[in-house]
Amino acid sequence: MKYFAVGKIINTHGIQGEVKILAVTDFAMQRFQPNNTLYVKQNNQLQPLKIRTVRRFKQFYLLSFFEYADLTSVEKLKNCQLLVDEAQQTALSQGNFYYHQIIGLTVVDQQGKQIGKIKEILSPGANDVWVVERTNNKELLLPAIKQVIKKIDLDQQQVEVELMDGLDEE
Template structure:
């Protein structure tokens, strides 16, 4: 059976000599993803993901520090520098109604209420108050679209599109 994996962090370096790693998290759910006992997979180019079990986790500055049951010294973990930490699709938490994973939003076509193609979502930026979707226009320019109810009218994952109330002045940046 083919398994789908999703990135939750990147191992950016080793930490200490007991096989701990410094991880730059790419998940909003660090407390859930990195709890002791949680299973993660480390994925490197051209090889099958390796299953690892979290032994310890703590945060340090902007990084997450992880130790794994299967790794006991720096030599065993050195080869994973730059590798992605992943989870399987079965490990993903369902999101509340109206919430989406970034990977579901990026690539969607954006249409106005008048059914005019406005562009494609190329990136999601976190700003604190609300996310901002970067829309690449057909002319190559980018427009920042606030992901708020007044602007985003419908997200249709089946049709791979978003319907928006295109505010006057958005294109004049």
């Protein structure tokens, strides 16, 4: 089974066993609900955690788990990723994709010439930026906008792009 990150435990909060979560999901309100199960990986072991309480705190979420009752017990979770399993992923509408579906795809131009592979996705602001790793050339940064990304084919494991003027400084 595959697991995907939905948050990172960045610190503890208070003495009641709450942890401060930085969400890395577009579905935080769905993921972080009482009685939902998340997973944390420690020492190469996956441990299920059942959410007891949830509340917002500035740009973070504060969660407590049934498995941990106090500050001392929850301390060991600091800096751990919170995960969901593949079956817990929400189905996306057509034309929307999870990052893990995009990372690793081959990028080709409109003539079918291979440009490279997507190695990561950055989220600097208005739109995502796909980092394309190329052989014998520096990385290419592609804005994930419809003027550049023409077709995503998960079956063929490739993305067709139109390199607008100024995008590639070869």
